[in-house]
Amino acid sequence: AIVRCRVNLPGPRSAHLIFGNLKQFFDPNHGVSFHERLASYGTAVKIHGICGDEQIYISDPRALHHILVKEADMFEASNMFIQNNRLMFGYGLLSTCGARHKRQRKMLNPAFSAKHLRSLTPLFHNITKELRSKLEEKLAKKDDVSVDIFGWMSRVSLEIVGQAGMGYSFEVFDENVHNEYADCLRHLLPTLFTLKPYLQFIPLTVKLGPPAFRRFLINLLPSRRIKRLKEIVDRMDRASRRILELRKHAVKQGGDTVLKQVGDGKDIMSVLRSGQQSQDVDNTLPENELLAQITRVDVKTLTFAANDTTSSAMSRILHVLSLHPEAQDKLRDEVKSLKSDPDETSYDNVMALPYLDAVCRETLRLYPPAPFVQRTALREHVVPLMYPVKGSDGSTINEIPIAANQGIFVGIVAINKHRDVWGPDAEEWKPERWLNTLPSSVLDARIPGVYPHILTFMAGNRACIGFKFSELEMKIVIALLIQKFQFSPSDNEEIIWRMGSIQTPSTRGRDGQGPYLPMKVSMV
Numbered sequence: 003a004i005v006r007c008r009v010n011l012p013g014p015r016s017a018h019l020i021f022g023n024l025k026q027f028f029d030p031n032h033g034v035s036f037h038e039r040l041a042s043y044g045t046a047v048k049i050h051g052i053c054g055d056e057q058i059y060i061s062d063p064r065a066l067h068h069i070l071v072k073e074a075d076m077f078e079a080s081n082m083f084i085q086n087n088r089l090m091f092g093y094g095l096l097s098t099c100g101a102r103h104k105r106q107r108k109m110l111n112p113a114f115s116a117k118h119l120r121s122l123t124p125l126f127h128n129i130t131k132e133l134r135s136k137l138e139e140k141l142a143k144k145d146d147v148s149v150d151i152f153g154w155m156s157r158v159s160l161e162i163v164g165q166a167g168m169g170y171s172f173e174v175f176d177e178n179v180h181n182e183y184a185d186c187l188r189h190l191l192p193t194l195f196t197l198k199p200y201l202q203f204i205p206l207t208v209k210l211g212p213p214a215f216r217r218f219l220i221n222l223l224p225s226r227r228i229k230r231l232k233e234i235v236d237r238m239d240r241a242s243r244r245i246l247e248l249r250k251h252a253v254k255q256g257g258d259t260v261l262k263q264v265g266d267g268k269d270i271m272s273v274l275r276s277g278q279q280s281q282d283v284d285n286t287l288p289e290n291e292l293l294a295q296i297t298r299v300d301v302k303t304l305t306f307a308a309n310d311t312t313s314s315a316m317s318r319i320l321h322v323l324s325l326h327p328e329a330q331d332k333l334r335d336e337v338k339s340l341k342s343d344p345d346e347t348s349y350d351n352v353m354a355l356p357y358l359d360a361v362c363r364e365t366l367r368l369y370p371p372a373p374f375v376q377r378t379a380l381r382e383h384v385v386p387l388m389y390p391v392k393g394s395d396g397s398t399i400n401e402i403p404i405a406a407n408q409g410i411f412v413g414i415v416a417i418n419k420h421r422d423v424w425g426p427d428a429e430e431w432k433p434e435r436w437l438n439t440l441p442s443s444v445l446d447a448r449i450p451g452v453y454p455h456i457l458t459f460m461a462g463n464r465a466c467i468g469f470k471f472s473e474l475e476m477k478i479v480i481a482l483l484i485q486k487f488q489f490s491p492s493d494n495e496e497i498i499w500r501m502g503s504i505q506t507p508s509t510r511g512r513d514g515q516g517p518y519l520p521m522k523v524s525m526v
């Protein structure tokens with residue numbers, strides 16, 4: 003349905019008869035500046051969608067508290083997001099709504115608790131040490147080497163989610179083994195993102211008969227990108243089937259011989275399974291959903307949700323540290339000053355490092371891997387604003403009447419960098435701001451994020467379930483790498499971060515070749 007705004011919100015003119023502003027919004031190369039332009043209109047901005055549909059880009063703290071927490075039942079993940087994830091993964095956490103989503107979430111929560119993460123800490127250490135050995139090998143004969151940091155961050159985070167999430171090793175550190183799954187993940191989001199304006203039609207296309215018929219139609223389409231996407235999804239599906247076969251086989255066999263492949267029972271899926279066995283029938287998922295949780299739906303959902311996000315965040319941290327050598331030295335001093343051996347740092351010790359915490363928070367604030375997400379209003383509603391906006395007719399708007407079915411973009415990057423909240427230096431990378439008491443403007447804004455004061459991991463009932471997992475992973479990987487290596491910018495390549503559902507690095511002129519972050523690495 004085409005929905006119009008009920009109030010004269012400011013915003014850019016429509017740029018295209020059919021796609022409105024969506025091609026600008028989803029443009030990998032110029033999207034970052036378009037999003038900055040949107041934020042300059044104010045905290046509630048009108049965007050033109052498909053065929054005259056009007057959507058609202060919101061970055062106001064009070065409005066987002068309302069939408070994501072207080073009245074979350076009235077705003078769902080967008081139908082496009084749900085349907086698209088369902089087509090790619092099946093019925094998992096990223097592709098269900100309402101009571102069904104709530105049930106799945108309740109089952110999964112304990113597996114992501116701090117208590118459970120504590121037990122995973124040694125595993126995170128061991129995997130990072132494997133990465134360190136790889137880099138040390140490369141540096142054995144040279145003073146410095148140029149390394150694709152994104153590639154390595156992607157491998158380490160896939161291995162961590164593989165082993166800690168599913169008890170499965172992707173064996174990513176063996177450079178002689180072509181890793182099909184890692185390859186698919188690397189290309190999935192960038193390919194998907196270039197199709198975003200067209201994916202707005204997904205809720206219509208899923209009604210076109212059974213899956214086999216839709217597959218037949220896809221094969222008739224002339225678009226190379228759609229064919230590529232289908233191929234990636236099919237390859238991931240086949241690979242996830244193989245992972246599960248291996249896992250089933252190994253569980254049947256039991257014993258130490260299979261531990262390298264299927265872990266030691268501490269992984270998320272095993273915890274889920276034992277939780278399922280110990281709970282009342284009423285509390286459990288129906289059999290088909292339980293199967294969805296521990297079958298390839300989950301392999302794909304977990305790896306998809308965890309991999310690109312965390313590797314983007316870790317790459318960004320190392321990139322920023324390479325541009326701020328004094329901050330890098332300060333962080334290294336902090337890690338080295340640990341009383342315990344940094345290699346064996348416990349969960350509590352690594353979480354208690356103040357400068358490491360500040361570096362992670364500041365990078366996640368200024369450069370959230372997911373710069374926006376989408377929601378749809380289920381019913382009409384009025385949303386209050388903390389910072390009034392000036393309407394296109396000059397009037398002052400204090401609240402926004404939202405129509406049923408209206409599309410909403412949650413402006414994560416815009417709220418994280420809001421000047422009224424963070425002050426005139428909001429756009430600067432300053433980890434020190436987290437070491438002092440935060441200004442009252444930040445505390446008063448009451449930004450509803452699960453990660454305090456920023457919206458990077460979102461808020462409310464669909465907030466990131468893996469944020470503590472990811473925080474631990476980032477801290478261990480960064481601490482152990484900084485302890486041994488110096489990271490510097492590449493001599494002759496300009497790094498560009500591209501707009502996407504998840505932002506990824508690349509270099510100028512390297513369009514369509516997947517993420518890439520060359521950096522110089524040397525021993526300290």
Ligand code: HEM
Pocket residue numbers: 079083095096107163167303304307308309311312315370371372375376458459460463464465466467468469471472
């Ligand atoms: C820096 C790293 C990460 C960032 C920035 C991030 C961000 C987000 C965001 C913004 C959402 C909300 C999506 C939406 O509502 O449209 C989300 C959801 C989710 N994340 Fe993360 N995430 C990260 C790491 C992880 C990790 C490591 C895992 C798993 C191990 C994970 C699992 C999930 C899942 C399963 C959801 C769906 C939750 C639901 O719908 O109930 N994420 N994440």
